[in-house]
Amino acid sequence: MQRALAEVVLVGAAGGALGCWVVFYGLSYAAESLAHSIFPGLVLAAIAGVPLLLGAGPAIVLAALAIALCARIAGVSREAAVAVVVTTMFGLGVLLALSPQSPPGVESLLFGDIFGVTDADLATAAALAALVAVALRLLHGRLLIAGFDRGTARSLGVSPAFADAALLVLLAAGIVVAVQGLGNLLVVAVFVGPAAAARRLSERMLSMMLLSAGLAVLAGIAGLYLSYYAGTAGGASVALAIVAVYLLSLPLGRLRGSLRQPAARAEATIA
């Protein structure tokens, strides 16, 4: 239980903060797709009996390259390229998972095994959290400019393509680490749910990132306790707790908006 708690705190903090950029860069679909596309890598790693990270890493690089290549074919949109690559990769993963060589317990790759994290998994998660924190701090100004208005980013000395690429690399690293606890199908929740909730409750990027990380950690802990005491599946409980946080943010956001209205009107008189 202690290891599981440490894992959700680390993954929640990194995923929640990174998720704010995922939401503003419109990368939610990309996040989900990248997560699904590493399935064959996870299954191969399980068959070979090596750490899952060794399968997930190459798979995500392969998927990203394939998407970039497919999107270059004339008449194929980026979205279509993502869909084709992801279904191919996921299908391949299912074929491998159903083969006789496949070890038992492959479903934990799909739905996560948060109570099975090892000390090595924790160390990787800690390294990821540190990497994301440092990278987001260094890139903050650039990400802010490119996300605000891509058209003029270049005239402010920022390449939008660089910002996209940096964000996708961080996202890929985050997915590869978080997938062990939350599973292939549910990992996207931590990158999208808390950020979407925080967006309704905050009007500054930094406070939104802190809030999102906090919400992700809280939801993670709540999900673990639910799983522990109610006997529900760990990854799914965490994902459901994240959804609950988002649903709670809807009325809170509305309340916040109605409280703020009179102040905004007073300021509007300053033309």
Next chain:
Amino acid sequence: MQPEALIEAAGLSAGYDGTPAISAVEFTLSAGQTLALLGPNGGGKTTLMRAVLGDLRPMAGTLRVGAACGTVPQTERSRLDYPVSALDVATMGTLSRLPWWRRPGHPEREAAARALARVGLEALAEETFGRLSGGQRQRVLIARALVQDAGVLLLDEPFSGLDRPSSEGLEALIAELAAEGRGVVIATHDLEQARGCDLVLCINKRQVACGRPDDVLGDVGVLEATYGGAIVEIPGGGGRAILPPHHHHH
């Protein structure tokens, strides 16, 4: 004494993938001057702006730009749900001066605050950008360009969607910024606005005319060549107007 030339274009062609979108562009913008850039949508206004910014290389002719350029885009193209304050947006103008590992700190935010004060928005520095009015958002983006120390300001249809008081306030600000020795290029559809500038440049794939507003706008032939037939005479001596263009951006 001759004022310093900030932009000099001679026989300029520019475009994309080997096809020129504008050609035969020829003008000089000096320090302290405002230039109205008139033309239909798709006529090459944005292409000329991008060439001046250095995003596009000239395909023929020469283009000399003697000062840093700051762009002031249409604010509806930036995200109004973005979690940033007016001060955050103005501070974006400092980033290109900093080494890549440094974040804007206190001196940078001070500079941004001064620029916001310059455009009359010090009271709203901490307001969320998306909550400001259209005219206020334009001013924030002008402040961002001032933070960049831009000697040339490129404004893309700054008056579209503004009510009359905001529009007049913005015109006065632009005139002040030009009087301080900057060059200002304003892409616009508004003939009244264009009349208030020092120079008018009409383009429709190629340069149609360039000169003083009275000379250029007094010639119906020039306006017809620029906008096709989409010009109406306003009854009762109201002058000429361009039929509202269909809004689609590239």
